[in-house]
Amino acid sequence: MTALNIQYVNLEKSENLHRHRTQDFSSSRTLVVRRGDPFRVSLQLAGRPFNPTADKLRIKVMLGRLYVLMPVAYSKKPAPSPRWRAYFDPESLDLHNPSIFILPPASASVGFYRFRLSVLNGGRWKTNAQARFALLCNPWCSEDTVFIPFEDQREEFVLSDSGLLFMGTAMNPVARPWSFDQYEPGVLEACMNLLQVSPQHQKNSRRDYLKRNNPVYVGRVVSAMINSEDDRGVLKGNWSSDFKQGVHPSAWTGSGDILKMWANSGYSPVKYGQCWVFAAVMCTVMRVLGIPCRVITNFNSAHDTNANLVIEEYYNEMGQKLKLSADSIWNFHVWVECWMTRRDLGQDMDGWQVLDPTPQERSGGVYCCGPAPVKAVRDRRIDLIYDIPFVYAEVNADVHMMIVRDGRVLKRDKDTERVGALICTKAIGFPQLQNITRDYRHIQSPTLSIRSRNSAVSNDSTLPRGSSESSSGSSSESSSEGVVLLLTLDKAPVAGEPIRFTVHAVNKQNVAKTMKVHFNAQAKEYNHSPLDTFWETHGVLQLAPLEAKVVKQHILPAQYEDVVGDNMINLAVVLEDTATQERFLCSEEFNIASPQLKIEIAQEKSVVFNEEQVATVSFTNPYSHPVSGALTVAGAGLIQGKVQFRMASLSPGGRAQQNITFTPGMLGTKMLQANLELQSVNFTTIRGFKMVFVHRA
The missing domain is CATH 3.90.260.10 (Transglutaminase-like)
Structure with a gap:
């Protein structure tokens, strides 16, 4: 019998990517598959057809210097096994262009693999083809240690x-x-x-x-x-x-x-x-x-x-x-x-x-x-x-x-x-x-004053500001036998608006008290101790026996804008009893919600694969001073690379907008995001995003 002549091996990339849910890796030159599921390669023969009873093939799969040799069996898909398997499916075997299924075990190592296909000819194995593939873990395979049970x-x-x-x-x-x-x-x-x-x-x-x-x-x-x-x-x-x-x-x-x-x-x-x-x-x-x-x-x-x-x-x-x-x-x-x-x-x-x-x-x-x-x-x-x-x-x-x-x-x-x-x-x-x-954490009751824990984020915004079932601020409390002190933010602070907060002081004793009051605000990065004080005020508070008093305070935008930027604020209040020198401390650390970029798409519900679309990014300056900056728009699967624009000086309350043209290159839900880096003393970036669903044409 003449030798089996294999011209080349087709990795059937499109089919295998779809079968293994790796089709979005199509830009890679390497076939990408998942362990625990078979992938198909087809043989292009020259000369005679494949003879299942006489022709013998084997595959060598290599990961670095590690390798496994496996004969290509003539059988249906084998049961899960810790060993690599290769087989012809007799129910779908085309003798002129036969297909081989390679089944990596669900416990195979991830990495870039090579494989060689050899044919037994005259008592000797001759390599006819070789190829490369990437093997990933498989959350869809119940035998895989990363199996996760629900499709969503x-x-x-x-x-x-x-x-x-x-x-x-x-x-x-x-x-x-x-x-x-x-x-x-x-x-x-x-x-x-x-x-x-x-x-x-x-x-x-x-x-x-x-x-x-x-x-x-x-x-x-x-x-x-x-x-x-x-x-x-x-x-x-x-x-x-x-x-x-x-x-x-x-x-x-x-x-x-x-x-x-x-x-x-x-x-x-x-x-x-x-x-x-x-x-x-x-x-x-x-x-x-x-x-x-x-x-x-x-x-x-x-x-x-x-x-x-x-x-x-x-x-x-x-x-x-x-x-x-x-x-x-x-x-x-x-x-x-x-x-x-x-x-x-x-x-x-x-x-x-x-x-x-x-x-x-x-x-x-x-x-x-x-x-x-x-x-x-x-x-x-x-x-x-x-x-x-x-x-x-x-x-x-x-x-x-x-x-x-x-x-x-x-x-x-x-x-x-x-x-x-x-x-x-x-x-x-x-x-x-x-x-x-x-x-x-084992939590018996909700933590005090945590806002917006399950609030929805709109497609083109950050979380809603200060939404709460009770109050719209946050609070810190200190107490003793003499005085109860409570510091409360009236609402979640927003850029361009005053930071308003309230102090509640309660005298629990039948003795009048004269209290020194010290307020202090420091800018801080999220992971550092605060910087120097940028705002402070002091005063005296008279408390009659068993009296409760409320003190209102605010910090104006002009007082914090040039200091805070993307930073946080540490706000503290100290009461000092002038008679006993006893002190009471409350503090609160908080961020200031940045303004947002708004993104709108003209045909939002009919964005189609490979068809040009137009989005508009707009920004309104909430600050008390003019701003300018650089706008960057990106979106994996929507825009190739990034597009950038300069935003000229925008006066307080002014509005700017920019049109962006994009052509979706991938299907499904994608994110279009925009970032405006403001030119200011502090690094401040204004952001926005829009979730876009790309339909088939």
């Missing part, structure tokens, strides 16, 4: 290439749009190369390849590789005010630019990142690898440096917050959760796992964190791996607030509710905040 979850946590990151404060969360960009050209390759560049691979590539079948291992490697503290990681962190050597963290709008910049530089760290950038880039990498991932925000996140579950804060007698403690509370901190089975810990720990790529503390000698099961954090299972005590402290530490003078504590209060006040993520399928605090 898989759509949101694996396939979605855009989302929202929540910033600001618990009383006034701000939804920031982010493009994960996992389908942009070059991103898949950068994510795969991240594993190759890791110290684990460089030290022992064989061991690394073998362990890449486990999402727990992959998660730790990626967590360490997103930051550059121990390796050739993606991002260099910078929490100073000097970003001249790179990009301000607030300027990034998506992961694609960062990952491609890193890869194109020969794997030099990209400057600069902060927590939300680290987390968003890690979310991209994990989704590319097929591991379900979502971005989490913890408002009032504790960094407990001495592991005593207590955060100390110090104020002077005038209400100015002091930099005297190594402990800190970030107004918000952002990490990711990944969904996986924890065979190393038992099925009780399956589900969402905390992974934090922001370099804060070392874990196993490396700047990484997790995966810590969320269930273990909630139940304080500090006996388990990985990093559960650190994450537990981030959401559960107590706060001790002290007034000090000359090293002596004059007043001490304890707050057990502030840390972990709100833990949230983007809701499935909607641009909306989902409150998941109870996943992390």
Whole structure:
């Protein structure tokens, strides 16, 4: 019999991408498939047809220097197995152009593979063809350790290439749009190369390849590789005010630019990142690898440096917050959760796992964190791996607030509710905040004065400002046997409007009191102690026996606009009893809601694939002074790259608008986002987004 002559192998890319739900990776030159499901390759023969009883074929699949040899069997799809399989399906076999199905096990390692097809000819194996493919985890496969049971979850946590990151404060969360960009050209390759560049691979590539079948291992490697503290990681962190050597963290709008910049530089760290950038880039990498991932925000996140579950804060007698403690509370901190089975810990720990790529503390000698099961954090299972005590402290530490003078504590209060006040993520399928605090903490009753926890975010805005069932502000309380002191924001502050707040003082005794009153406001970054005081006022308050008084105050826009920018405000009030020298302290940290860019699309409900559309971006200046800046518009799957425009000086109350033409290149729900970087003393960016559904033509 003449030898079987195979001219070439067709990877049937279109069919396989659709079968494996990887069609959005079509820009990659590599076939992308998921483990646990077969993919088909067809053979183009020259000469005689295939003879199932006489012709023997085998396939060699290679990952680095690791390989497996498997004969091509003549059978139906085999049952799930920990071994690779290759087979002809007898029910659909075309003897002139036969198809081979290759079935990776659900426990195969992720990575770039090669395979060679050989034919037995005259007692010798002859290689006839070879090709390359990328293998990802498979959340659709019940045997895979990343299997997640519902389609809407898989759509949101694996396939979605855009989302929202929540910033600001618990009383006034701000939804920031982010493009994960996992389908942009070059991103898949950068994510795969991240594993190759890791110290684990460089030290022992064989061991690394073998362990890449486990999402727990992959998660730790990626967590360490997103930051550059121990390796050739993606991002260099910078929490100073000097970003001249790179990009301000607030300027990034998506992961694609960062990952491609890193890869194109020969794997030099990209400057600069902060927590939300680290987390968003890690979310991209994990989704590319097929591991379900979502971005989490913890408002009032504790960094407990001495592991005593207590955060100390110090104020002077005038209400100015002091930099005297190594402990800190970030107004918000952002990490990711990944969904996986924890065979190393038992099925009780399956589900969402905390992974934090922001370099804060070392874990196993490396700047990484997790995966810590969320269930273990909630139940304080500090006996388990990985990093559960650190994450537990981030959401559960107590706060001790002290007034000090000359090293002596004059007043001490304890707050057990502030840390972990709100833990949230983007809701499935909607641009909306989902409150998941109870996943992390055992809460008996709602935390005081947390606003907008489940408020919807409109498609072109941030969260509604100050919506609440009771009051529209936030409050802090201090009390003793003598006086009750309460500080309340009248509403969530908005740029261009006065910050209005109220102090309630109650004399609980039958003795008249003369109280000195000190108000103090300091600008602060979300993760730092406050800067110098920018506003203060002082006075005297007379309280008759058992009297309650209300004091109204406000800070005008002209007093805070040039200082705050994208920063927060720490506001404090101190009462001092002139007779007893007893002091009472209340403080509140809050953000000021920025103005928004409005995005409108003329034919919003009929946006069609590959047809030109027009969007209009508009901005109204709410500030008390003229502004100018640069407008950037982007949208993965909608716009190639980014488009930029200059906005001329706009007077207070003035309105500017810009038309943008775009042609959708992908189907489904996509995000169009716009950012206006204002030219001012502080780095201030105005943002807006619009969710766009692209229909088939």
